[in-house]
Amino acid sequence: MPKSKFVFVTGGVTSSLGKGIISASLAKLLQSRGYTVTIQKFDPYINVDPGTMNPYEHGECYVTNDGAETDLDLGHYERFLNSATSQANNVTTGRIYKTVIENERRGEYLGKTVQVIPHITNEIKRRMMMLSETGQYDVIITELGGTVGDIESLPYIEAVRQLRWELGQDAICIIHLTLIPYLKAAKELKTKPTQHSVKDLQELGVQPDILVCRTEHKLNADIRKKIALFCNVNQNAVIESIDADTIYDVPLLMLKEKLDKVTLARLKLPLRNEPELEAWKDFILRVKHPNNEITIGLVGKYVELQDAYKSIIESFVHAGAENDCKVNIKTIQSELLTPENVKEKLGEMDGVLVAPGFGNRGIEGKIEAIHYLRTHNVPFFGICLGMQMAVIEFARNVLNLKNANSTEMNTSTTDPVIDLMEGQKEVSQKGGTMRLGAYQCELKKGSKSIIAYGKNKINERHRHRYEYNNAYETAFEKAGMVATGKNPETNLVEIVEIPKHRWFVGVQYHPELKSTVENPHPLFVKFVKACMDYSADKP
Ligand code: GLN
Numbered sequence: 001m002p003k004s005k006f007v008f009v010t011g012g013v014t015s016s017l018g019k020g021i022i023s024a025s026l027a028k029l030l031q032s033r034g035y036t037v038t039i040q041k042f043d044p045y046i047n048v049d050p051g052t053m054n055p056y057e058h059g060e061c062y063v064t065n066d067g068a069e070t071d072l073d074l075g076h077y078e079r080f081l082n083s084a085t086s087q088a089n090n091v092t093t094g095r096i097y098k099t100v101i102e103n104e105r106r107g108e109y110l111g112k113t114v115q116v117i118p119h120i121t122n123e124i125k126r127r128m129m130m131l132s133e134t135g136q137y138d139v140i141i142t143e144l145g146g147t148v149g150d151i152e153s154l155p156y157i158e159a160v161r162q163l164r165w166e167l168g169q170d171a172i173c174i175i176h177l178t179l180i181p182y183l184k185a186a187k188e189l190k191t192k193p194t195q196h197s198v199k200d201l202q203e204l205g206v207q208p209d210i211l212v213c214r215t216e217h218k219l220n221a222d223i224r225k226k227i228a229l230f231c232n233v234n235q236n237a238v239i240e241s242i243d244a245d246t247i248y249d250v251p252l253l254m255l256k257e258k259l260d261k262v263t264l265a266r267l268k269l270p271l272r273n274e275p276e277l278e279a280w281k282d283f284i285l286r287v288k289h290p291n292n293e294i295t296i297g298l299v300g301k302y303v304e305l306q307d308a309y310k311s312i313i314e315s316f317v318h319a320g321a322e323n324d325c326k327v328n329i330k331t332i333q334s335e336l337l338t339p340e341n342v343k344e345k346l347g348e349m350d351g352v353l354v355a356p357g358f359g360n361r362g363i364e365g366k367i368e369a370i371h372y373l374r375t376h377n378v379p380f381f382g383i384c385l386g387m388q389m390a391v392i393e394f395a396r397n398v399l400n401l402k403n404a405n406s407t408e409m410n411t412s413t414t415d416p417v418i419d420l421m422e423g424q425k426e427v428s429q430k431g432g433t434m435r436l437g438a439y440q441c442e443l444k445k446g447s448k449s450i451i452a453y454g455k456n457k458i459n460e461r462h463r464h465r466y467e468y469n470n471a472y473e474t475a476f477e478k479a480g481m482v483a484t485g486k487n488p489e490t491n492l493v494e495i496v497e498i499p500k501h502r503w504f505v506g507v508q509y510h511p512e513l514k515s516t517v518e519n520p521h522p523l524f525v526k527f528v529k530a531c532m533d534y535s536a537d538k539p
């Protein structure tokens with residue numbers, strides 16, 4: 001029997017209720033009471049991982065230290081808990097089926113007919129329990145993606161039903177997140193959709209222990225009583241989750257509603273100490289009442305969907321709080337930037353971040369933006385594709401290599417300043433074939449990066465195929481763009497800077513994936529500071 005206890009979080013009525021934030025908030029509260037907690041996400045889609053999905057479909061793809069391309073909810077888990085997740089924390093239906101089919105091909109089922117029950121559900125259960133085998137966690141919270149009632153969620157709900165019987169009632173707590181809509185015309189909160197979605201779960205043999213009810217208005221005692229009565233839960237297990245100003249308020253709102261206490265009671269675990277949340281509260285205070293304000297442009301091609309740049313946006317919240325500054329983000333569609341309008345679009349900004357991305361669309365606009373920022377001494381931060389475009393801009397306009405490009409955009413360019421590594425050239429499959437996960441990097445003395453990090457060896461996460469082409473390094477350096485961070489094993493260039501510029505830093509890796517409430521990322525902190533200084537100096 002595992003020593004961990006398990007919490008499952010399901011969702012009903014509609015998608016986008018914020019299961020990830022509720023899971024992360026509960027985890028935060030349990031952690032602050034002295035429990036070791038981790039969160040995992042099970043996604044019912046058939047992609048093996050979200051790596052091949054367009055950000056418009058699924059938001060940002062979050063990358064773990066061990067190089068897994070995962071759901072963006074894992075980012076919330078890391079930002080709230082300040083602890084790293086891994087491949088084991090994100091499982092999809094595609095991955096489950098892949099394992100089962102591979103087992104079948106190896107003959108491991110000894111001639112049996114392979115079926116959803118028990119083979120798929122057994123594999124789901126094995127993965128649900130996997131993190132408990134490390135012995136590291138008191139509580140494992142599993143968020144089930146999708147909405148109860150979806151065909152594709154059925155095997156997951158069935159796996160939870162079986163686990164409750166196999167592990168015993170006290171080992172498992174099921175939290176169902178649901179919506180209580182407000183009907184303006186009737187001036188009433190409505191409980192019927194919740195009743196129906198709980199009934200859906202019950203029909204599948206699963207009785208939720210706790211209902212977290214998303215609502216725009218407070219739930220009074222009568223409503224709570226009614227929900228409890230119709231849904232078979234205790235009245236203190238009807239938890240109100242009212243719309244919050246910031247996601248970082250949610251742990252405190254859940255504390256007020258006693259979500260942690262009710263969960264621990266259900267799992268027969270002691271309350272231990274009162275939650276230690278002083279630093280968290282202090283952070284929120286700084287987020288809500290900053291003394292300074294700046295506006296940073298975010299140039300990218302997925303700007304219509306904020307989730308596409310989730311970690312970057314959250315990193316600015318952390319770095320803003322650290323600098324006592326509100327950071328307004330103005331998104332700018334890179335496709336619409338031209339030499340004629342770049343001044344008008346970027347002129348008011350206190351600094352600009354050029355975002356990561358793939359493919360040709362919008363890259364000339366990114367280059368245009370970087371040209372403006374470099375020549376007008378405006379703080380610039382380039383991430384991944386943003387860094388690569390800074391290298392191309394410099395090559396074209398300073399080194400005068402007019403055809404300079406990345407071989408991702410033009411395979412036959414005469415000046416491939418960004419190119420594939422030798423080993424990558426043979427690869428034709430798309431999924432999981434990039435440079436992924438954490439790599440070491442050594443920083444150059446006197447660089448802006450080493451000052452920001454306060455140390456010379458760092459470890460950052462990657463997700464890209466193309467690299468800075470070291471054949472051009474000397475020419476770049478002579479002309480004023482310096483490679484200030486390198487991988488000590490492969491010599492790959494990870495950071496470029498222009499020392500003469502007030503703040504011009506491009507990084508091949510993704511710093512945004514490591515920023516947390518407790519540990520805001522040093523490059524974001526220093527970039528925000530540079531933007532504040534520029535804002536004060538600006539004519
Ligand atoms: N498309 C670029 C590459 O594959 C950059 C990727 C990114 O920005 N994440 O190298």
